[in-house]
Amino acid sequence: MYYPTHLLYTKDHEWIKLDGEFAFIGISDFAQKELGDIVFLDIPSLNTVVENEAVFGTVEAVKTVSDLFMPLAGKVIEVNTLLEKSPELVNKDPYGSWIIKVQVNLPIDTTHLLSAEQYTNLVQ
Template identity: 60%
Template sequence: MNIPATLHYTKDHEWISLDGDTATIGITDHAQRELGDIVYVDIDTVDKDIAQHDVFGTVEAVKTVSDLFSPISGTVLEVNPKLADAPETVNSDPYGDGWIIKMKVANQGEVAGLLSAEAYGELVGA
């Protein structure tokens, strides 16, 4: 299982990468494997302020729909445009081209409460 050491993680299986005050957020390799084939990504929170742990959208797989929870507080800036035509990119490249949203970070301090790659690996038994 792929768990990049450079990212931060949540117990809800989202990952976050920071570049200054902009965060890129997606779901983990573990999450996409558990969900199965992703057929639709629904994000209707662009330009909205989202609190840490709030739902910012959903991913729909063949068998289920799963909420996406924000790892941090901030404003959703954009949705990955590739996912409109190719939602399966989340399955094939969850940490790269399969990112889901970019967000302007409201509180950098919240990042300290996220899981390291090692802690996330322990959580999922990797």
């Protein structure tokens, strides 16, 4: 499995890509594989401010359902509409398929997030 080093991770298997005051959030290769075929992403948090570690949505796979947790506090300003029609993109390309775009308050505290190396150790 593959964990790009330019991303940060959580113990709940989200990845975070920071871009100024914005963060793109998706789920890791490990997470998509554990879930199996993903068929629906339910993101009711669009346009709301969500606390760190709170649930921002749910991912439905054929056999299982799993909550998605905020890796950072912030406002969910966009949901990846490509995934509405093609949720399986998360399986095919987990790092190319961001799920939400979040506006965060600067400066961002990332001390609780994991590096690719730390995350790899967690899931191996």
